[in-house]
Every structure is written in C-alpha cells, then in structure tokens.
Amino acid sequence: MKVLVAVKRVIDYNVKIRVKPDNSDVDLTNVKMAMNPFCEIAVEEAVRLKEAGVATEVVAVTVGPKAAQEQLRTALALGADRAVHVQTEAPVESLAAAKLLAKVVEEEQPQLTILGKQAIDSDNNQVGQMLAALTGRPQGTFASEIAVEGETLKVTREIDGGLQTVSLALPAIVTTDLRLNEPRYAKLPDIMKAKKKPLSVTTPEELGVAVASKVKLVKVEPPAERQGGIKVGSVDELVDKLKNEAKVIS
Amino acid sequence: MSILVLAEHHDGALAGATAHVVAAAKEIGGDIDVLVAGEGVSAIAEAAAKLDGVSRVRVADHAVYAHQLAEPMGALLAELAGDYSHVLAVGSTTGKNVLPRLAALKDVAQLSEIIAVESADTFKRPIYAGNAIATVQSDDALKVITVRATAFDAVGESGSAAIEAVKTVFDNAQSSFVGEQLAESDRPELGAAKVVVSGGRGMGSGENFKLLDGIADKLGAAIGASRAAVDAGFVPNDMQVGQTGKIVAPELYIAVGISGAIQHLAGMKDAKVIVAINKDEEAPIFQVADYGLVGDLFEVLPELESKL
Ligand SMILES: Cc1cc2nc3c(=O)[nH]c(=O)nc-3n(C[C@H](O)[C@H](O)[C@H](O)COP(=O)(O)OP(=O)(O)OC[C@H]3O[C@@H](n4cnc5c(N)ncnc54)[C@H](O)[C@@H]3O)c2cc1C
Numbered sequence A: 001m002k003v004l005v006a007v008k009r010v011i012d013y014n015v016k017i018r019v020k021p022d023n024s025d026v027d028l029t030n031v032k033m034a035m036n037p038f039c040e041i042a043v044e045e046a047v048r049l050k051e052a053g054v055a056t057e058v059v060a061v062t063v064g065p066k067a068a069q070e071q072l073r074t075a076l077a078l079g080a081d082r083a084v085h086v087q088t089e090a091p092v093e094s095l096a097a098a099k100l101l102a103k104v105v106e107e108e109q110p111q112l113t114i115l116g117k118q119a120i121d122s123d124n125n126q127v128g129q130m131l132a133a134l135t136g137r138p139q140g141t142f143a144s145e146i147a148v149e150g151e152t153l154k155v156t157r158e159i160d161g162g163l164q165t166v167s168l169a170l171p172a173i174v175t176t177d178l179r180l181n182e183p184r185y186a187k188l189p190d191i192m193k194a195k196k197k198p199l200s201v202t203t204p205e206e207l208g209v210a211v212a213s214k215v216k217l218v219k220v221e222p223p224a225e226r227q228g229g230i231k232v233g234s235v236d237e238l239v240d241k242l243k244n245e246a247k248v249i250s
Numbered sequence B: 001m002s003i004l005v006l007a008e009h010h011d012g013a014l015a016g017a018t019a020h021v022v023a024a025a026k027e028i029g030g031d032i033d034v035l036v037a038g039e040g041v042s043a044i045a046e047a048a049a050k051l052d053g054v055s056r057v058r059v060a061d062h063a064v065y066a067h068q069l070a071e072p073m074g075a076l077l078a079e080l081a082g083d084y085s086h087v088l089a090v091g092s093t094t095g096k097n098v099l100p101r102l103a104a105l106k107d108v109a110q111l112s113e114i115i116a117v118e119s120a121d122t123f124k125r126p127i128y129a130g131n132a133i134a135t136v137q138s139d140d141a142l143k144v145i146t147v148r149a150t151a152f153d154a155v156g157e158s159g160s161a162a163i164e165a166v167k168t169v170f171d172n173a174q175s176s177f178v179g180e181q182l183a184e185s186d187r188p189e190l191g192a193a194k195v196v197v198s199g200g201r202g203m204g205s206g207e208n209f210k211l212l213d214g215i216a217d218k219l220g221a222a223i224g225a226s227r228a229a230v231d232a233g234f235v236p237n238d239m240q241v242g243q244t245g246k247i248v249a250p251e252l253y254i255a256v257g258i259s260g261a262i263q264h265l266a267g268m269k270d271a272k273v274i275v276a277i278n279k280d281e282e283a284p285i286f287q288v289a290d291y292g293l294v295g296d297l298f299e300v301l302p303e304l305e306s307k308l
C-alpha cells in the first residue's frame, strides 16, 4: 500500500523565538529551521511500515516556500521514495493546507496518510482532522501505536484520560503523538542518495486551491514575563515561604 | 449572536472544564446552547442545564455518539452549526479531535486554544509553545474555537436551562471503538487541581514517583510529569504537562527533577506560584520559579513531606 506523509518546515524546536519590535509577527530572520518534530515521527512510521513490507511506497509532501525542499530532502534521506512540493511563498493557514493536501491525496490515492498532530509554530493541531473531513476518510489522531490489519487500521490514541484504541476502515488519516516511535537520524550516504530521488513541484494555482487567508493576524506580543524568584536555603525556609509569604498552603 | 458549546464529559459526569468554556462564551455574548452528545447522558445534560448563562441544552443520546468518535461527532456538529455564529469546545483531546473536522466540513477556519476574548471575532491565543501571544481576527460567518479552560474562570451552577433532544443520528461505518485504558486515580484532575506536583527525568524511575505521593496527599495535589518521565516509562502519557500535553494553571506547581525546557514551561508557567527542586543550580526551571531549592530530590522530598 502507498503511504503519504505530510511534513512542515518550522522553526527548530530548540530555538527560543523573538517577537518583532513592531508586534507584527514572530521574527524568523536567520532562525534555524527544521522539520516539525511530529512530522519526523510521521516519516519514521511510514518508513518502518515499508521496512516491515506493509507499505510499498512512501511519498512525502509539503506545502511551503522553496526552502521547504530541505525538509522534503530530509524525508527522502530518512527513507521516503519520492516527494511532492506544493510551492507557495504565501503564508498558508490550516484549512488551505488541508485543501492542498486533499488534492494531493486525490491524485496519489494513498491507503494511509500520516501527519504530525501539531505544528510547533502555530500549535494549531488541525490539519490532519481537516484533511480527514475533506477527503471523507476516518481519522486516528494523536497515535501512539498503529497496526494495519487487512482492510482496517487499528490506532491507539493518547487521550486526556489515558489511551483509546479505535479501528478505522482504510483508506485513513493518522496524526502522530510523541510515543509513536523514536525517529532515526539520516546517515550521510542516505543524504547523498536523497539528492537523486524524484521531487516534483506543483503550485496552489495548478491544484486549483485558493490560499487566501481567513484569519487576520492583528498583532503578536511576547507573553507576560514571570518575575524571577528567589532561591531558598532549606526545606524549612521553603515551607515557611509557601505558608506565610505566598500563602498557597496552610 | 448564538453560541453552541460542546459539553466535555467523562465517565457519566460533566467535566468541570465545560463551565470554563461557557464563561468564554459569555464574554463573546449572545444566546448560549450546550450540546451533550453521547450514550446515556441524561444526568450530564441535567448538570449542563445548571450552568449559568446557558439557555438550552441539546442532547444527542445515541450509541453512535458513545466514545465521541470524530466522524459522527463532526457530522452532528456540522448539521447543528447552521444555527450558530460560534461553536466552542474545550481544548481537550476530544475538542481537538472534533472541532477541526467541523471547521473543514463548514469550510471555515478553526481557532485553537484561545486564552482571551477581545470581541466576538477577535481572540488571543498562544503560539510557539506560549512564547508569543497572537491576537487573531476571523472573517468567517461561523467561528469554530477551542478554549484553553484554565484561562477562564468557571461560571456558577444556579441556572435551569431547557433540555431538548436532538434526534439526528449519523451512521458511522468508518470507525469503531475497540477499547480504552484509562488511568484511575483518586487525585484531582490535572487541569483543575489547585496544586500540582510534577516529576521529571530526575525522579529516576516509576517507583520513585511514590516519593511524590505523600506530598500530593498532604496538599490535595494532582501529580504530573515531564515528557522525559513519560517517554522513559516512569508514568503514563496522561500525566504529561506541556506544549503537547496538559496545560495546568494551579495555585501552586512544584517541579521536581525537571530541567525546565520551553515545551514543559508552556504547560505550567501560568501557575500562580512555582517551586522548583533540582540539584543543578543552573537548571532553566529556576528562571521561572518563585522559590527554588537546589538539592537532591531524594533528600528534599522526604523532608518536605514530613514538614508539610
Ligand atoms: C515536539 C516536542 C514536544 C514536547 N512536548 C513536551 C511536553 O509537552 N512536556 C514536556 O515536559 N516536555 C516536552 N518536550 C520535551 C522537552 O523538550 C524536554 O526534553 C523535557 O521536558 C525534559 O524533561 P525533564 O526536565 O524531566 O528532563 P531533563 O531535561 O533531563 O531534566 C532532568 C532534571 O532533573 C535534575 N535531576 C536529576 N537528578 C536529580 C536529583 N537526584 N535531584 C534533583 N534534581 C535532579 C537534573 O538536574 C535536570 O535538570 C517536547 C519536545 C519536543 C521536541
């Protein structure tokens, strides 16, 4: 079966962002970018399905600027067979991304599409669910385990109360949670090989999807800073402060 | 304006977070309906009818809505949404599972985890793990929104809304419930607890988490964890606090053996008072802690328990 994996180029998770002085947005100039960590988990799962003989082909897709091809090359180095780049320099909101991905799903007809549960820039947690709605496919979000069983997919989901297992009719959409797997690192020879793997480029115009935004970013501000506190020298002092200064225990 | 709030419920009881979302709905202003969807949910509907500000509770009681699977829930909400200007839900794993689906079915954007209502179409929400706060304005006729419950104070329970049945049933051949493993605990729920004691990788093992039990007992606290502690298998996933886990905003948060990565801070930095216990005096957690204690947790915790 064919597996499609959606990857997003985002700020590296180690970087602490800065807000632009004019409060128009976050400042991403000269900031280290990387594949969204949840997408790394998605790629890893797809590659493991191929290694296990369940998947026959792994296709990586991204919607984003020219530079996002770096993340597609990373996916190829990690084991994806080919890549599709929906290229646009415009900012793309979740719904537009989902519509573009739905077009790619229509074209590629994957049995399984894997996305991250959340992009760590917008923290939206939406695109997988939207893609499922638009393609009329069932969704297994926040997956910590998946198993293909014939025509169905069993998905264990991380929910607030613990774990839930659902069975989905294939073709289906899955979004990854942190415990699904531990992604591998790309090896140098694979990075070299990835440069020769096929990467096709299309655009929102070619796919017939308008990416105009529906949500206006009015302003972006830094969060209220916490006042740095004090160090206490002993447990006694801590208990005293909590009782008599902070008054949070009695 | 008319607003539909999706009730959050577990184990036959209305979840407290629903009252916080109703509070957000009141700030938007307009008539507020609550939708209770599930199987055997009449007691939940009655609890929802008591929430202040709610004019009507709509109840979809059918086996197809048991376990609140996304496919029938999304279809149901899309059917009802035509009556409303806003649909709100808790930013829980249920709300996050269903609301984006609803938004796509209605061809509108979804706003995730709002923390403030500026006006009926403008909201604040954290982005980049809470390191920036965005003010966003939606043009859509229908606004589909998940709400960070800890950012709004719960409404009271002196109301008496009308309860009406919703008969629409959506068949669901696409997905089915197989089973669940739910954590059982006598402790308060993480998101609602007044005190939270969390352990990190520094705890060393699941066994050592018992060191937090006595303290949590004395303080009536919930117990949380960092991702590293969950990944290492010390404790289950439902205890993870952070950007991609639970968001807590207790009166008191005690972080034990947690370094203070931004992804962890994203889940707890709105606590009123933060205490950090860590043997590394350079640990970033001390930059947000009101009271830091540099020391070995294996010495500090037993002493703290005895002195509380
Ligand atoms: C996409 C993504 C999402 C993430 N989401 C989350 C999330 O939701 N929540 C989350 O928590 N993390 C999350 N993380 C992980 C985060 O980046 C950190 O790796 C994690 O929070 C570290 O956990 P920790 O502080 O327990 O471990 P460490 O960073 O290893 O810190 C352990 C601390 O324990 C101290 N210690 C050790 N022994 C003792 C002792 N005997 N006494 C006292 N102190 C001791 C050490 O000094 C150290 O400071 C995420 C990461 C990514 C990439």
Ligand SMILES: Nc1ncnc2c1ncn2[C@@H]1O[C@H](COP(=O)(O)O)[C@@H](O)[C@H]1O
Binding pocket: A006, A007, A008, A009, A036, A038, A039, A042, A061, A062, A063, A064, A092, A094, A097, A114, A115, A116, A117, A118, A119, A120, A122, A123, A124, A125, A126, A127, A128
């Ligand atoms: N521009 C994009 N291109 C490809 N995939 C995306 C894009 N935006 C989001 N996704 C996918 O959707 C997941 C969730 O993103 P979000 O809903 O934006 O938090 C990501 O982890 C990706 O797998």
